[in-house]
Amino acid sequence: MDDAIRINTPVTSEELKMLKAGDRVLISGVIYTGRDAAHKRLVELIQKGRGLPVDLNGQIIYYVGPAPAKPGYAAGPAGPTTSGRMDSYTIPLLEKGLKGMIGKGTRSREVIEAMKKYGAVYFGAVGGAAALIARSIKKVEVVAFEDLGTEAIHRFYVENFPAIVIIDSEGNNLYETEPPKYRRG
Amino acid sequence: MREIKAELIKEIVKDLFIKTNYFAGKDLLGKFKEAVEREESPIGKSVLDQIIRNAQIAAEEKIAICQDTGMAVLFVELGQDVRIVGGDFNEAVNSGIREAYEEGYLRRSVVNDPLFDRKNTGDNTPAVIHIEIVKGDRIKLIAVPKGFGSENMSAVKMFTPAEGVKGVKDFVVETVLKAGPNPCPPIVVGVGIGGTMEKAALLAKKALTRPLDRRHPDERYAKLESEILDLINSSGIGPAGLGGRTTALAVNIEYFPTHIAGLPVAVNISCHAYRHAEATI
Ligand code: SF4
Secondary structure (H helix, E strand, C coil): CCCCEEEECCCCHHHHHCCCCCCEEEEEEEEEECCHHHHHHHHHHHHCCCCCCCCCCCCEEECCCCCCCCCCCCCCCCCCCEHHHHHHHHHHHHHCCCCEEEEECCCCHHHHHHHHHHCCEEEECCCCCHHHHHCCEEEEEEEECHHHHHHCEEEEEEEEEEEEEEECCCCCEHHHHCHHHHCCC | CEEEEHHHHHHHHHHHHHHHHHCCCHHHHHHHHHHHHHCCCHHHHHHHHHHHHHHHHHHHHCCCCCCCCCEEEEEEEEECCEEEECCCHHHHHHHHHHHHHHHCCCCCCCECCCCCCCCECCCCCCCEEEEEEECCCCEEEEEEEECHHHHCCCEEEEECHHHHHHHHHHHHHHHHHHHCCCCCCCEEEEEEEEECHHHHHHHHHHHCCCCCCCCCCCHHHHHHHHHHHHHHHCCCCCHHHCCCCCCEEEEEEEEEEECCCCEEEEEEEECCCCCCEEEEC
16 A cells, blocks of 8 residues: 555545545544434434534544454454445535545435535445454544444544545546446457 | 253354354455456455455454444254254344354344334344254254345346246346445355245345355356356456456355246345354254
8 A cells, every 4th residue: 555645634625636536545533433323313413403413524434333342452343334325414414514435335426416516535445344444443432322332423543544535526436437447248 | 852952052153153253264265365366457456455354354363354243144954853952942042142242242233123213132133043944863053144235235036937047147147236336345146046035035045155165066057157157247346346357256046946937036145254154063
C-alpha cells in the first residue's frame, strides 16, 4: 500500500475533490460507526428537528457492526456491511455535513447524485477482511444508542484504515468502470 | 439403541461454531491461492491478498474471520438407533450456540421477530436446525454460520420442465450478476434443483457445506457446475466486485427427484467466508 493516499478526519470537500475513484487511501483519526438501526434513529431525530448525538460535519461514517473484542484487544473483527441498506437514510445525513461513507456494495442513483451535490466520497473496505481491518482500530467508544448493542454508534480511533475510493465526489464509480474491463463473451 | 448425552451435543456444537468462525478451511485457502495467481486485475489481486492475510490473522489470533458470524444453521443427520439422553436436543444445540457466541467473542446477530419487534435475542439463538433421520447409531452435525450479506442475495424460482438446463444456467448467472459486489465475492454458489420449493432451497444450503475441492459425482452435474462457474467468472465482477476474473470459487449443485410438472431451482450464495465444519458423534 505504498501508493496509498493518507487522509485525516475530519475532512473537507476540497480535500475530497482530490480523490479519484480507484485511489487507495489510509484513513487516520476519528470515524463513526452506524448501521440500519442507528441510521433510522438519526433520520428520525432530524425529521423531528432535534439535535444529533454526534456532529457529522466533515465526518466519515463506517457501516459496520463489529464483533465483540477479546480481552486485550481495542476492537473486535470489524469489516464493512452492505451499504445499500443505508441508502434511504443517507441523503439527510449528507445535508448535515457528512462527507464520507465506508462500506461495501452498490449505492443508489439518488445517493450518488447527493454525494456530487455535497462533495462527499464513498469508500470501500474489503468485505470479510474484518480481522485485518481491526488492526487499524486503536480505540473504541460508544457515543450514542448504546441499547442497540453492536448497532450502536461507536467512535473509532483509527490509524491507517485501508480503503479504496469507489465513488468519488464527481460520481465516478469503480463498480461501473472496472468489471467491464474483465468481462468476456 | 446407543445413548448420546445432550451435554456432549452441546459441547460439540459450541466447538464447531467457534472453530469454523476462526479458521478458514484448507479447501478455501487452496482456492484463494489459485485465484490470486490467476487474477489479472491489480485491484482484484490486492483484494485477494487482503482476504488471505485476513484469514491468517484470524487463525493466528483466534478471532473471527468476519464480524458477521452469522445466523447459526445446523444440519443434523440423526442415526435412527440413537437415543438422546440427559436433556432436550434443541435446548442442547441452542446452549452450544449461546456459549460459542459468548465465549468465542462472536457477534450476536439474531432478532426475535422479523417484522415488528426486531429485538436482538442477545445470544444468537435460536439456531436454524435441519434434521434428517438416517440409518445407524451416529449423529453427524454440520455447522454453517451464515452471513446475511450473501444470504440476502439468494433466490428461488419455479421453472417449467421445458426451460431445462438453459433456464437453470440463466437464472443462476442472473442471480449472481444482480448481487454484484454485495455478497463479498469471490463467492461460492449453492444450487438446489428439484424436489419442491422448500426442498430446492434446502438443497442449495446443503450444497454450501461441500468442500471446495469436490465436484458432483454425476458427470452431467459436474459439467454443469463448471460451465456455470465459467459463465460467472466471465462476468468481470471480480473480488469485492471491483473487477477481475475471480467472481466465484465454485458452483456446488445438489438435486432431488421432482414432480412431472415442475423444475424448482434455488440459488443460495455464500461469501468468501465459506464457513462450514462437521463432526460425527
Ligand atoms: S457477506 Fe460474508 S464476508 Fe461479507 S460481511 Fe457478510 S459474512 Fe462477512
